[in-house]
Structures are given as C-alpha cells and as structure tokens.
Amino acid sequence: MNNIAERHQYIINKVKQQGHVNVVDLCNELEVSSVTIRKDLKLLEDKGILFRTHGGATSHNPYMIDRPVNEKEKLQAGEKDKIGKTAAQMVEANDSIIIASGTTVLTMAKHIQPQESLTVVTSALNVALELMQHRDVEVLQLGGILRKSSSSVVGPYAIQILEDFFCSKFFLGVDGIDLDFGLTTTNSMEAHLNRQMINKSQKTIVLADSTKFGKRGFGKICGLEDVDEIITDEGISEHIVQVLDGMGVKVTIV
Template structure:
C-alpha cells in the first residue's frame, strides 16, 4: 500500500477507535512496524495525531485537572455501565476502598444493600451517601479537602492509609498509558492512590475508553500493579490484548 493510502487508513482508523497500536496497524496493512512508526512520525509532524508508547491517538494525551461537576457530564452512559459492572465484584464481608473519581461515585447508585461491607473512602460524597445504607460501615478518610473533587488528601489522609488494609480497591483515573502507566492530574491525589494500591489485595481500575492513551500530571503506578480494568466495549481489541499481556484481567461493561 502506498504512503498516502496508509496515512488515510491510519487516520480513518483513529477516527473510529480513538487509539491505535503500531503492531495492530502493521498487521492489518501487512507492512513492518518500522514503517508504521515512520508513518506515525510524519503524521505527528503534520499535527494530525499524537504518538505515544506503541501507538497513536487523535487527541492530546495530556490531561489537566477538572472539577467533579465537569467530569460528571463526560461519557455518562459509559460510566453508568462500568460502575454497574464494578458492583458485581463486591461480596459479603468485603473491606473495600473507594477512590474519589466520578465513575466510582456512580457505583453508589448500584451498591448492594443486602451485604455487610466496610467502605473506606476519601470522597465526601460517597461517604455521605453510603451512610444511608444500614449494613455498610463507612470509614471517612480525613485530611485537607480538595474542593474540585470534594475529597480529602494530604498528610492526615496519608497517615490513615498507611495504618489500614482492605481486600479490594475501586479507583478512577485520568490516564492510562502503556509506558507511563496509571496517572491522575493532581499530585496529592496520586500519592494517596499509591498508598491505597499498596495496602489492598486486588486493585480494580474503572476507566472508560477515552482514558486509554492519556497521561495525567502525576504517576500513580505501572500497569503491572493493576489486577483488573473495568471499561466499556468501545475499547479496541489490540489495546485489550496488550493490557492482558501485563497480566491484567480486562472486563468489558
């Protein structure tokens, strides 16, 4: 296939899937991965895509901190499906940590009311809502309140997280990049998330397909530290296969 046709194929694929991998495109076009990397370089120089480790995207991979009120309106239907799927993994007598992301917040709508569960959370909204559930024991993480996320961070929050453990963590993120790993756009939030991951048996990342190929300001952990990713069915097959190579179980909602 000639260069112009390859470039058009790549751009058309990106419009449909948001994110493509070098290996996947090379296989589909029956050319070498070196050729596709050169194509990506040329297209990036023209401002037609953004390269990242092993792939490319049409959108700027760097994300900035946005208030909760804004995030709640992004990809609402996808978040709804992901949060519903996530609650299927909550079992009787679980001790779980819930992060402060909007997708995790949506889990509360589908929370099991018939199970005895202990929930540890930095989210003020999650804690106040779960207080309505008779069988749910709520532990609110104290600390400095981030008004944009209505959650707690800082030394007090970090001290508590270092002293407790749980069997499951459900965490929302701002970015998932093959090279940079899992990230968020706030330093204090990222450090608290690191401690959460360190002190749980299983980590569930809740992320719609728009988070893949993105980078937040602050690194949380490498992909190898994640056990499960719950995402929507828009995730392309190449990305799913790559996640599974890292030992992650990908669950589609």
C-alpha cells in the first residue's frame, strides 16, 4: 500500500477503531519505513485528524486543561486510592518528606500512619489539614499565592522557604507524563515550584494513574531523567513500562 491517500485512510480508520496507533505496527502492516509513517502522522496531525505521541498517535487530545480539585477527585478514584496507599507505605520512621499538590498525593496523605516522628513539607492546604490530625507529624506549610483549583500555594515565597530544607523523598502528582516531553502540570508557577522540590529531595517519586500517560500540561516540571520511581495502575501499557525501565525509572504497578 504505497499510495499516500490509501495509507492515510488506513491510519485514520485504525485510529478510529482503536483510539491509538503504533509506528512499528504501521510499518509492518503497510510495509513502509518509520520515516514515511512519521511523515504521514505529522500530515494527519496538521489536518487536525489525530495527535502524535511517543512512538505513535492517538485520537484523544493529549493536552490537559485545569480542573477544580473536587472534580478531579472523582476521576480514577479507585486507582488513586491504591496508588496513594502504596506510596504511604514508603514513608519511614523519623522521615522528612515533601508532598506536592494533587488528588493522588492527597489520598497518600490519608493513608499515612506515621512511625515515630514524621516531618512533612507541603504546598497543599488539603494535605496539611489531613496530616495535622496526627500527633507525631510536624507539618511545614509553604506560603504564597493560593491556587483555588488545586488548594495549593505557588510563587517565590514558597520557593524561598524551600531553600532552608532538604528531604529524603518527594511525592509528586502530575497532570501529564509524556515520554518525550517529561512531566507536566497545567500551571507554570506550580511546575516551577515542583522543580525546586525535586532539587530539595534525595528521591523523586511520581504518583500518577495510567490515564496521565501520553498527556501534556502547559508547564513542564522536568524530564523523566529526574524521576526515580513512578507508582501507577495496571492500565499502563507494556511499551511505556519498557521505555521507562530503559531510562532507569522504576515503575511500581498497583
């Protein structure tokens, strides 16, 4: 099938049927090179027919929009609860950790059972309110500009406070994970604060359900090379797990 119109129609039909296509599969099925397929996908994306992703394309827009926290809490609630519970088990006795904002890290906070003492630095008001119930947890709430959509603070005041601390682990929630672009959130100021949190932690652990993969937010937090571990659910594709493993990122599936 060397006719460009026929190839394009084949790709369009497959995207409609499956929701996504893979470059390697298309090369084998259409008996053309990966260069040809990538050109086809770019042309189809330019026409607004599909969206290119790492190693393929999808029918769904990968760019995330900002949603209120109470709306996001209802999405993939079961998966988030399992992810949060697994992350909470990584907190050790007498630990000092950073917890960012987001509904998945909030579920983690709900599952934390402190062993002896625990110090938590957080930008999220709902995380702080959850953890202040524990007698053995010392909460350091960052200050700054309040983002109502995420119930968290951002800005230079939060970054300035961070300069005085260094923690063992940073638990990060994200809006999107793209194998090429990295980790993103819908707010650029929040992305900048998250980058500083990475710099102030020995280990960065990302909490993200499988729907976050292949998505992009407006603000880039970091590349995948800055991530130590990702905790996600079984909806993640085997291809993505293999790519992350090749990058040295540990993937924990719950």
